[in-house]
Amino acid sequence: MIHIPTLMLALLSGFAMLGVQLWMARRSRLRYLDLGVWTSGSWILLLGFTLLAARIILPTWISALAGNGCIAVGLVAYSEGIHRHVLGRGMPRWWIWAGLTVAWLLIAWMLAWPFYLRTIGISLLFAALLLPGIGVLLGPGWRAEYSLRSVALTLLLAAGSLLLRAVHAWRHPEDYQDLLQSSLGQGLTFLFSFICLIGTGFGFVLANFERIARRMEDMASTDALTGCLNRATADALLRHALELGRREQTPVGFVLLDLDHFKIINDTHGHSAGDTALQDFVAEVRRRLRASDVMGRWGGEEFVLVLPSTDAAGAARLVEQIREGVEALQIRHACGDAFGITVSAGVVIAEPHRHLSAEQLFTLVDQALYRAKGAGRNRVHVHGAAAPWPEVTPGPAAA
Numbered sequence: 001m002i003h004i005p006t007l008m009l010a011l012l013s014g015f016a017m018l019g020v021q022l023w024m025a026r027r028s029r030l031r032y033l034d035l036g037v038w039t040s041g042s043w044i045l046l047l048g049f050t051l052l053a054a055r056i057i058l059p060t061w062i063s064a065l066a067g068n069g070c071i072a073v074g075l076v077a078y079s080e081g082i083h084r085h086v087l088g089r090g091m092p093r094w095w096i097w098a099g100l101t102v103a104w105l106l107i108a109w110m111l112a113w114p115f116y117l118r119t120i121g122i123s124l125l126f127a128a129l130l131l132p133g134i135g136v137l138l139g140p141g142w143r144a145e146y147s148l149r150s151v152a153l154t155l156l157l158a159a160g161s162l163l164l165r166a167v168h169a170w171r172h173p174e175d176y177q178d179l180l181q182s183s184l185g186q187g188l189t190f191l192f193s194f195i196c197l198i199g200t201g202f203g204f205v206l207a208n209f210e211r212i213a214r215r216m217e218d219m220a221s222t223d224a225l226t227g228c229l230n231r232a233t234a235d236a237l238l239r240h241a242l243e244l245g246r247r248e249q250t251p252v253g254f255v256l257l258d259l260d261h262f263k264i265i266n267d268t269h270g271h272s273a274g275d276t277a278l279q280d281f282v283a284e285v286r287r288r289l290r291a292s293d294v295m296g297r298w299g300g301e302e303f304v305l306v307l308p309s310t311d312a313a314g315a316a317r318l319v320e321q322i323r324e325g326v327e328a329l330q331i332r333h334a335c336g337d338a339f340g341i342t343v344s345a346g347v348v349i350a351e352p353h354r355h356l357s358a359e360q361l362f363t364l365v366d367q368a369l370y371r372a373k374g375a376g377r378n379r380v381h382v383h384g385a386a387a388p389w390p391e392v393t394p395g396p397a398a399a
């Protein structure tokens with residue numbers, strides 16, 4: 001036999017602990033975490049359970065109406081928190097208000113029912129209120145943070161045990177004469193469904209921390225303006241590609257791209273137009289690369305490409321296409337007219353038998369770029385080629 005008042009006390013402490021942890025997490029440096037709605041939901045659930053337990057001193061109808069009403073709000077808040085976290089936007093407002101109004105009306109209507117029927121109705125209602133959150137977690141949420149999968153599973157368990165409670169109440173009405181009646185079936189289904197809800201809270205906090213960890217990883221390896229890998233990461237990947245090329249006896253292409261007269265672009269159109277030009281340039285280059293190619297920002301308006309399994313002809317063809325694509329770009333900026341840009345490129349191929357180190361490649365690619373710039377810019381120079389390849393007629397000067 002389970003003593004229900006003791007059980008309620010345990011649940012109240014569980015929700016209180018969850019609420020305090022969420023509140024502390026939000027007060028620390030993690031203020032920007034997406035935990036606000038979830039935290040409010042936990043406090044409202046705590047209030048709901050307290051009101052249900054308060055039937056010892058309150059008239060039963062007030063305790064049932066206010067307690068179940070609060071629990072309904074708390075469950076909707078959980079679904080809202082999941083929507084905001086996974087989809088970046090909440091549920092439609094009218095959806096929330098319509099759902100809550102229907103829920104409150106049903107709760108009020110059910111007050112007149114015998115307790116076992118009310119248990120069935122309210123359990124089904126609470127399970128239904130969990131569905132929007134479960135739907136999102138099993139859909140787009142499944143591909144987001146791993147910890148969200150545990151939230152999906154515990155929410156499913158919560159909904160499942162609420163359904164079990166409804167079935168049990170239907171089959172054993174004698175166990176459901178009052179909420180505080182001590183009976184094994186009622187105690188277990190109540191305990192399990194609401195312990196699952198507490199579990200989802202901890203899973204949701206973990207999912208938020210997982211998101212922060214991913215963001216920090218991204219910030220440590222990428223350039224914030226263009227989304228390219230930063231220099232340190234591109235450098236490490238170049239060294240890795242060289243090792244792999246040596247092992248598999250395949251050539252690795254290394255390219256240094258430098259936007260022409262970028263200072264003039266900044267001076268003429270403004271720094272923020274220059275930023276837009278860098279972003280458009282990166283998008284243009286990226287759409288021509290293979291999934292195995294690497295693009296990194298070397299610094300300022302200089303970018304590198306690491307092209308595994310690429311010989312001189314292949315690299316030259318790709319970089320020439322990039323040069324043409326960049327020349328055709330029209331950079332549109334909010335505060336001014338569209339303008340064009342051009343790029344010069346140095347290319348060097350690390351043939352496996354030449355055993356070139358990364359440092360030697362840097363020197364050679366720098367020299368190749370220097371020759372492309374010296375020959376008039378807006379052109380590609382492949383190291384080792386007799387003449388800049390292919391000879392191109394420079395387009396109009398950028399700026």
Ligand SMILES: Nc1nc2c(ncn2[C@@H]2O[C@H](COP(=O)(O)OP(=O)(O)OP(=O)(O)O)[C@@H](O)[C@H]2O)c(=O)[nH]1
Pocket residue numbers: 225258259260261262263264266270271272273274275278299300301373377
């Ligand atoms: N808008 C913007 N400008 C940048 C950024 N990083 C570097 N720059 C600018 O890029 C310019 C690079 O100028 P230079 O090194 O003289 O080269 P350049 O004008 O492109 O001349 P060449 O390379 O010889 O064709 C400088 O004015 C930098 O301020 C950035 O993130 N945003």
